[in-house]
Amino acid sequence: MLTLVIGNKNLSSWSLRPWLLLRHFGIPFQEVGVLLDTPEFLAQIAPWTPNGRVPALRDGDLMVWDSLAICEYINERYLDGRGWPADIAVRAHARAAVAEMHSGFAALRKQCPMNMRRTPDDYCWDAAADADIARVQQLWRDLRAWHGQGGDFLCGEFGIVDAMFAPVVSRFLSYGVPMDDTAQAFANAIQALPAWQAWRADADAEVEALENPDHARA
Incomplete structure (x- = not known):
């Protein structure tokens, strides 16, 4: 199964992008959340991506990082091109x-x-x-x-x-x-x-008090 590693749903805009694509098109995936701007973050994200940032996608042995690259991979591997307009x-x-x-x-x-x-x-x-x-x-x-x-x-x-x-x-x-x-x-x-x-409901339910806007993932 696909695994998507994301940050806090309240703050992580880059994480929202591929998550929304996967969820909208009904592609099954496992979600792994890591807390941004905590002492544990780098250790938690290190096994998933070489650049130390969220989001990251794992498909078997394949590792994909960067929101757009993940969306492109999802489109080619699972959507038969439907992620982009046909024309x-x-x-x-x-x-x-x-x-x-x-x-x-x-x-x-x-x-x-x-x-x-x-x-x-x-x-x-x-x-x-x-x-x-x-x-x-x-x-x-x-x-x-x-x-x-x-x-x-x-x-x-x-x-x-x-x-x-x-x-x-x-x-x-x-x-x-x-x-x-x-x-x-x-x-x-x-x-x-x-x-x-669904994403918004999860964001509202988060209990982590990470409200420093300077650390949101643009």
């Missing part, structure tokens, strides 16, 4: 959006790290984070306008591109980020997923 042009745009998410939006990550139990207050972010927020919403508008006719998600049906942006939905909700109609509709679609609701 080559739509797939190219979905991959471009994922690449932008995977490597960009540093200000948003740093200033509004994932903390699912956080409730909006008077917290303010700077112009750099505001520019990231604007770009994310523009990207979502473009994908929905170009390719969203087949469903409620960014390119129609749920796939890797939606899993990669799901933690941004969490950030927007937790920090009270103003959302346009397209962003709000996408956020609603993500929140309606049974997989999201």
Whole structure:
């Protein structure tokens, strides 16, 4: 059976991405949780991944690390390509959006790290984070306008591109980020997923008092 090693569900945005993909598509897997930012963390994660970070996937003797690499492996090994849109042009745009998410939006990550139990207050972010927020919403508008006719998600049906942006939905909700109609509709679609609701319930039930946003996995 597949084993997915993840961090705290309240904080670990990188862990959420492959977990959501596996759970949404009904792929059986064993879940191993390790506590972020504890003295035991490095010793606990060391047998699972060479880079000392979550998430990590083990499939038999194969070890895969990095959220996107895990999602790609799941797609090829277990989904017969269904994690990406079937049309080559739509797939190219979905991959471009994922690449932008995977490597960009540093200000948003740093200033509004994932903390699912956080409730909006008077917290303010700077112009750099505001520019990231604007770009994310523009990207979502473009994908929905170009390719969203087949469903409620960014390119129609749920796939890797939606899993990669799901933690941004969490950030927007937790920090009270103003959302346009397209962003709000996408956020609603993500929140309606049974997989999201299961993760959120587990995050709410966590008892670990690890609320330092500087240590969330962006």
